[in-house]
Amino acid sequence: MGKEEVFYLFEIKRGLGVFAAAVLAMSVLLTGCGGQQGGGARPTAVKAMNALRQDTPLTHIYAGQIIGTDELKIQSRVSGNIVEKYITGGQFVTVGQPLYRIDSRQYESAVLQAQANLAQAEATLNNARMDLSRYEALYASAAISEQTLSTQRAQVSSYEAAAAANAALLRQAQENLADTTIYAPMTGQLSVDDVAMGTFVSAGTTTLVSMGTSSPIYAQFSLSENEYLEFVEQAAKTGGIAAVAVELTLSNGSKYPIIGHIATVDRALAAQTGTLTVKALFDNPDGLLLPGMFARVSLIGDTLPNAILVPERAVQQLLGKSFVMLVGEDNKAVARTITVGDKIGSYYVVKDGLDASDIVVVEGLTTLQEGGDLAVTMVTADEMGFSIEGDSSSFNTSALTPAQ
Numbered sequence: 001m002g003k004e005e006v007f008y009l010f011e012i013k014r015g016l017g018v019f020a021a022a023v024l025a026m027s028v029l030l031t032g033c034g035g036q037q038g039g040g041a042r043p044t045a046v047k048a049m050n051a052l053r054q055d056t057p058l059t060h061i062y063a064g065q066i067i068g069t070d071e072l073k074i075q076s077r078v079s080g081n082i083v084e085k086y087i088t089g090g091q092f093v094t095v096g097q098p099l100y101r102i103d104s105r106q107y108e109s110a111v112l113q114a115q116a117n118l119a120q121a122e123a124t125l126n127n128a129r130m131d132l133s134r135y136e137a138l139y140a141s142a143a144i145s146e147q148t149l150s151t152q153r154a155q156v157s158s159y160e161a162a163a164a165a166n167a168a169l170l171r172q173a174q175e176n177l178a179d180t181t182i183y184a185p186m187t188g189q190l191s192v193d194d195v196a197m198g199t200f201v202s203a204g205t206t207t208l209v210s211m212g213t214s215s216p217i218y219a220q221f222s223l224s225e226n227e228y229l230e231f232v233e234q235a236a237k238t239g240g241i242a243a244v245a246v247e248l249t250l251s252n253g254s255k256y257p258i259i260g261h262i263a264t265v266d267r268a269l270a271a272q273t274g275t276l277t278v279k280a281l282f283d284n285p286d287g288l289l290l291p292g293m294f295a296r297v298s299l300i301g302d303t304l305p306n307a308i309l310v311p312e313r314a315v316q317q318l319l320g321k322s323f324v325m326l327v328g329e330d331n332k333a334v335a336r337t338i339t340v341g342d343k344i345g346s347y348y349v350v351k352d353g354l355d356a357s358d359i360v361v362v363e364g365l366t367t368l369q370e371g372g373d374l375a376v377t378m379v380t381a382d383e384m385g386f387s388i389e390g391d392s393s394s395f396n397t398s399a400l401t402p403a404q
Contacts, residue, residue: 044369048362048376056303067291082198101181215285245300308356311386327360
């Protein structure tokens with residue numbers, strides 16, 4: 001037998017050995033030791049609780065961020081130095097309230113010059129019209145030619161156009177003068193990036209201050225493609241997307257007391273992330289919600305009557321199957337394959353495989369083997385921090401995706 005044939009047989013044997021080891025490991029994971037623990041072995045300490053049966057709203061939770069409904073930068077329409085400032089950063093203002101005044105001297109001069117130019121143009125036009133009246137009388141008595149009359153009429157038309165142009169220049173000068181005072185374009189709160197007195201501002205370029213409205217306000221979050229399709233399907237059962245109730249949980253774990261609703265849904269998935277941006281609208285009468293804050297956004301869907309719930313941490317996954325460990329007769333560990341549905345807070349909805357009478361192991365699963373003896377401590381959902389409203393642990397803002 002050649003060296004190549006010997007090497008080939010060696011590789012086959014080694015591959016079979018690896019496969020056999022994998023099969024053995026899989027059988028241990030599925031069935032533990034295949035029977036009861038050896039005589040004298042100490043029972044495994046576990047915590048367990050009954051599976052829950054209750055009416056359960058289909059709540060889906062997403063990481064969100066608060067953004068203003070109207071955010072804008074206030075810029076001047078004319079250039080010049082700030083000579084008066086009527087506000088301070090962070091102040092609440094109402095629409096039409098004066099914010100700044102720009103040095104108006106050059107614009108006052110421009111108005112005076114435009115008024116003088118218009119007066120001169122109108123005087124010239126009036127003289128031309130008087131001459132035209134006299135020419136028309138002379139033409140009627142055949143004292144002048146038709147050509148002379150036509151020339152005078154053309155001159156009057158020219159002076160009329162000049163007067164109209166000067167009137168437009170006066171209006172522009174007056175508007176520029178009026179624009180030296182900058183007013184709040186809406187009711188809202190100013191930012192703290194306001195410019196100081198004496199700053200030279202350029203028309204349409206320099207931002208004097210930014211502002212936004214605080215009520216109502218948006219909570220922005222993102223859905224994956226599958227989440228969006230499921231959301232639309234569920235929303236159709238409850239009156240459409242606009243009828244879906246939206247709740248907020250703030251970073252300190254407190255519930256925002258006002259229910260919101262879906263206001264806008266983007267027209268396409270983001271190319272970079274494959275997610276869809278959604279905005280929910282909330283009234284914010286006390287100004288508690290501030291742009292930039294993070295929050296958990298909960299979409300409250302249809303209610304499942306008598307749903308069976310099992311804690312997420314009790315569910316184990318293996319080869320595409322879900323199973324839990326139950327406390328069986330004589331406190332023996334029993335593996336049970338289940339079919340899970342939606343994740344609601346700390347729980348999975350169980351479609352098949354469990355009943356409310358089943359006792360599910362929720363802690364101590366690491367070394368647990370099927371058929372092994374158990375030392376069971378019964379616990380409640382509150383003791384374990386489980387909730388259908390979400391994880392009660394500390395809020396982790398680093399896990400959230402900032403709004404775009």
